[in-house]
Amino acid sequence: MAAVGQQGIEGLEHVFPLGSRIDEAGRLEIGGCDAIELAERFGTPAYVYAEDDIRARARAYMESFRAHTEHFEVVYASKAFPCTAAYRLLAAEGLACDVASGGELYLALRGGFPPERIYMHGNNKSDDEIRMAVEAGVGHIVIDSFDELDRLERMAPGQGVLLRVTPGITPSTHAYIATGQVDSKFGFGLDDVPRAIDRIHNLDLRGLHAHLGSQIFDLAPYEKLAEVLTAIGDYPLLNLGGGLGIAYTADDRPPGIEDYAETLVRGTPDGVTVLCEPGRSLVGNAGVTLYRVGTIKEIPGVRTYVAVDGGMSDNLRPMLYGARYEAQIADRFGGDSLSTIAGKHCESSDMLVRDAKLAAPAIGDVLVTPATGAYGHAMANNYNGVPRPPVVFCADGDARLVLRRETYEDLTDRDV
Numbered sequence: 001m002a003a004v005g006q007q008g009i010e011g012l013e014h015v016f017p018l019g020s021r022i023d024e025a026g027r028l029e030i031g032g033c034d035a036i037e038l039a040e041r042f043g044t045p046a047y048v049y050a051e052d053d054i055r056a057r058a059r060a061y062m063e064s065f066r067a068h069t070e071h072f073e074v075v076y077a078s079k080a081f082p083c084t085a086a087y088r089l090l091a092a093e094g095l096a097c098d099v100a101s102g103g104e105l106y107l108a109l110r111g112g113f114p115p116e117r118i119y120m121h122g123n124n125k126s127d128d129e130i131r132m133a134v135e136a137g138v139g140h141i142v143i144d145s146f147d148e149l150d151r152l153e154r155m156a157p158g159q160g161v162l163l164r165v166t167p168g169i170t171p172s173t174h175a176y177i178a179t180g181q182v183d184s185k186f187g188f189g190l191d192d193v194p195r196a197i198d199r200i201h202n203l204d205l206r207g208l209h210a211h212l213g214s215q216i217f218d219l220a221p222y223e224k225l226a227e228v229l230t231a232i233g234d235y236p237l238l239n240l241g242g243g244l245g246i247a248y249t250a251d252d253r254p255p256g257i258e259d260y261a262e263t264l265v266r267g268t269p270d271g272v273t274v275l276c277e278p279g280r281s282l283v284g285n286a287g288v289t290l291y292r293v294g295t296i297k298e299i300p301g302v303r304t305y306v307a308v309d310g311g312m313s314d315n316l317r318p319m320l321y322g323a324r325y326e327a328q329i330a331d332r333f334g335g336d337s338l339s340t341i342a343g344k345h346c347e348s349s350d351m352l353v354r355d356a357k358l359a360a361p362a363i364g365d366v367l368v369t370p371a372t373g374a375y376g377h378a379m380a381n382n383y384n385g386v387p388r389p390p391v392v393f394c395a396d397g398d399a400r401l402v403l404r405r406e407t408y409e410d411l412t413d414r415d416v
Contacts, residue, residue, distance in 0.1 A: 012333075014247045015326055016370045017050035017286050027331045028368060030288060031394025035330040038399055039366045042392055044292040045310035046405075047377050051089065051395040053286035057257065058093040061278060064261035071271065075119055077242045077279030078104055080374040083391055085402035086283060087111020098277050102129040109136060119162070119239075119277075123186050130155055142209050142239075144187055149199055157202035162209040162239055165193055167228045169212055169221050186211070193232055207237025207273075214280060215245040217254050219263045226267025235272070240264050242277035246284040248371045249324050257281065280374040287373025289314060289389070290330070293365040294344070304339045306361045311343015311350045313386040315372055316379040319349050327356040330366040335359025341367065345384050377403075385411060 021029045028035040031050040065072040075096040088111045096117040099105045115137040123144045134156045142162045164187035188196050208229045245254040268274040291308035298304045317323035337358045343350035380388040387406035
């Protein structure tokens with residue numbers, strides 16, 4: 001069997017899950033499972049994950065930090081993929097977890113994360129969410145505003161907290177996923193941090209937190225971030241956020257996990273515990289989405305639309321901020337038929353991949369888009385009344401359903 005990267009598809013091995021292969025018949029395998037058979041068994045669209053890929057990346061994070069310091073914690077940014085099976089897997093790998101809502105907290109607890117290893121985020125936590133976190137025994141709540149600080153002082157005396165700092169650093173990424181700039185809804189600006197610290201009386205302030213954004217390829221801003229946070233004061237914990245980018249297309253070359261970990265540790269004073277919050281870089285390349293081609297529309301001299309049975313209800317990122325993906329026919333990699341992969345929803349913007357090069361696409365083909373493991377399931381919705389896809393984990397040739405497909409009946413279950 002040939003690994004992805006051979007048989008005329010060089011350059012895609014870093015986009016697909018680790019261990020993905022093309023078999024003798026030219027069919028894609030994910031986690032040892034035939035993609036065509038997966039589509040037939042579980043239907044389409046379907047989110048398919050290589051379980052060993054997630055494990056390998058989690059271990060790479062742990063080993064990379066351990067090579068430089070014994071004072072660290074890797075915290076899964078679960079908004080990337082808030083699925084109970086993923087929580088369970090990453091808890092077993094020894095990671096901590098961050099959640100940004102009561103719902104994510106509920107899932108993390110159900111997935112087996114010890115509450116003391118959970119960090120509670122959110123720029124507008126409700127009283128109910130704060131109460132839920134405190135009653136569950138969440139280890140750290142990340143304070144995001146003066147209003148929240150005052151409420152925590154009243155509601156949760158003695159609670160362990162971090163203070164979220166807006167460091168005034170703008171990374172090179174899309175404006176919609178940048179969070180460290182001065183003009184941000186998150187955290188305390190540098191001028192407000194001393195005042196916030198002075199107002200803490202009943203809480204246990206253990207450290208500082210900051211997050212620059214997502215899909216970041218340049219590591220230099222992380223060194224600057226560590227410098228900014230260290231200058232604020234001497235605290236035992238410094239959480240430098242997450243945001244390490246991944247490869248969505250053949251041209252993407254993100255930094256490695258080892259380089260990222262070394263950069264964070266290098267900027268942190270000796271004896272201080274450095275935390276990072278990877279999400280996308282743990283699960284993004286571990287997942288693919290399988291679709292079935294339904295119609296093909298050729299407009300001579302203009303464009304060929306290849307329409308699939310999903311779209312903006314299962315992958316909103318291209319519509320939100322122009323995210324780019326690769327696409328291939330699952331049993332005919334390569335090709336030169338320039339195609340735009342269109343979704344089935346009633347919006348002209350419902351385009352998954354523009355200008356993909358496919359091998360003579362035909363109705364009934366199984367089409368695969370790699371690197372959909374982060375924010376696909378998390379942002380899935382029911383636009384046009386479309387049920388959300390299932391989640392399938394694959395390992396050693398065995399496929400298991402970890403989240404079933406929604407049904408039409410599910411769409412009415414909340415009716416009163």
